[in-house]
Amino acid sequence: GAGVSQTPSNKVTEKGKYVELRCDPISGHTALYWYRQSLGQGPEFLIYFQGTGAADDSGLPNDRFFAVRPEGSVSTLKIQRTERGDSAVYLCASSSTGGFEAFFGQGTRLTVV
Amino acid sequence: AQSVTQPDIHITVSEGASLELRCNYSYGATPYLFWYVQSPGQGLQLLLKYFSGDTLVQGIKGFEAEFKRSQSSFNLRKPSVHWSDAAEYFCAVGAQEYGNKLVFGAGTILRVKS
Numbered sequence: 001g002a003g004v005s006q007t008p009s010n011k012v013t014e015k016g017k018y019v020e021l022r023c024d025p026i027s028g029h030t031a032l033y034w035y036r037q038s039l040g041q042g043p044e045f046l047i048y049f050q051g052t053g054a055a056d057d058s059g060l061p062n063d064r065f066f067a068v069r070p071e072g073s074v075s076t077l078k079i080q081r082t083e084r085g086d087s088a089v090y091l092c093a094s095s096s097t098g099g100f101e102a103f104f105g106q107g108t109r110l111t112v113v
Numbered sequence: 114a115q116s117v118t119q120p121d122i123h124i125t126v127s128e129g130a131s132l133e134l135r136c137n138y139s140y141g142a143t144p145y146l147f148w149y150v151q152s153p154g155q156g157l158q159l160l161l162k163y164f165s166g167d168t169l170v171q172g173i174k175g176f177e178a179e180f181k182r183s184q185s186s187f188n189l190r191k192p193s194v195h196w197s198d199a200a201e202y203f204c205a206v207g208a209q210e211y212g213n214k215l216v217f218g219a220g221t222i223l224r225v226k227s
Contacts, residue, residue, distance in 0.1 A: 004156070031213065033213075033214070035215075035217075040219070040220075041219055041220075042117075042203050042205075042217030042218050042219050042220050043157070043203070043215075043217045044217070045214035045215065045216070048212070048213050048214060050213075055212075055213070056212045056213065056214065058212075058214075059214065091156065091157065093157075099213070100145050100147070100162075100207040100213065100215060101147075101159065101162060102215075103159075104149075104156040104157040104158075105156050106154070106155060106156040107156055
């Protein structure tokens with residue numbers, strides 16, 4: 001596609017449930033990033049993939065969060081046992097070089113009730 | 114620790130007036146600097162970036178920013194604001210020494226009065 005695509009655009013889930021958020025990067029981009037944006041805050045880094053491997057997962061807040069990118073293209077962010085504090089907009093970005101100039105998707109707004 | 118400060122949470126300017134949004138950073142390395150804009154319900158769009166060279170950089174939509182190393186600042190400017198510039202603006206910093214992630218400020222919401 002022309003840009004980074006994230007699905008769903010909105011997700012409402014009950015506390016304790018499992019959710020998956022999908023990111024489809026720009027075709028050919030080898031680097032993929034996940035960020036989380038809480039209300040009134042700037043985006044915070046979660047994880048960075050170069051190809052299929054997670055090159056830096058230092059931003060994942062705890063072991064309930066996990067992300068995969070099995071074929072080096074689409075990535076899925078997985079959150080287990082969701083908590084109300086997980087409510088945020090989850091942003092995905094991709095880059096052709098793995099450098100800092102990344103293109104962002106429109107995000108998935110996750111609401112945990 | 115790396116940090117980015119945008120001192121102004123909200124700024125209101127009249128259409129046609131000039132604009133300056135402030136950004137200060139704290140980084141122990143040579144930074145790469147960015148300004149992004151986010152309209153409601155939209156993703157982040159890159160306005161401009163500074164990697165090296167000329168400290169005054171031009172971006173899209175008539176925006177420019179100046180890197181001042183001595184002040185650890187990267188302020189965004191526009192000579193004449195349009196109503197369509199109303200959005201939230203984020204300053205971001207990265208450095209290779211800290212990996213490929215960006216650290217963002219908390220954002221400044223720009224309101225434009227007609």
